[in-house]
């Protein structure tokens with residue numbers, strides 16, 4: 001295949017998105033969207049998240065060292081889009097309906113409508129050139145009770161339906177392509 005190079009500014013990294021929940025100074029919850037989020041493992045499971053610029057979410061995390069990450073699925077996409085397009089610094093995000101509760105292990109707000117949520121405690125913060133990179137230990141995971149008998153080694157993503165981001169749009173996932181280690185079946 002012939003290739004051309006493009007500017008690194010065009011960071012095209014198709015990936016799932018999360019509604020990040022934090023606690024404001026007055027005890028109320030705040031939510032925004034973060035796509036710059038990945039997973040890491042060092043004896044225990046962690047999330048790595050980059051928050052750019054100035055945001056209420058960042059202010060709250062720098063103060064509390066805690067956040068929740070609520071996976072955005074097809075049915076919570078527009079709630080998430082609202083949170084991601086309204087600045088918490090300009091006022092409370094109260095124009096749309098949703099419910100939440102506080103975490104069991106970490107004092108962070110968890111969205112009831114989300115099917116898969118992580119309670120996280122920040123263990124390392126790296127200040128970059130304007131952005132902050134947070135490494136956070138996952139202390140608890142809330143899943144929809146309909147998933148409780150799901151085979152965790154064989155998760156059916158087509159049932160969970162995560163929404164996928166690519167600049168500047170939202171997509172659904174397609175069908176399962178195959179199982180890990182099946183390469184011989186497809187390549188030989």
Ligand SMILES: Cc1cc2nc3c(=O)[nH]c(=O)nc-3n(C[C@H](O)[C@H](O)[C@H](O)COP(=O)(O)O)c2cc1C
Nearest residue numbers: 032033034035036051052055056057084086087088
């Ligand atoms: C689809 C989408 C993805 C976003 N991803 C990120 C991200 O990865 N990192 C980031 O710092 N901001 C991201 N944002 C921007 C914040 O969600 C946005 O600035 C939000 O208003 C911040 O709210 P807050 O002030 O209440 O924290 C994203 C926004 C949208 C709509």
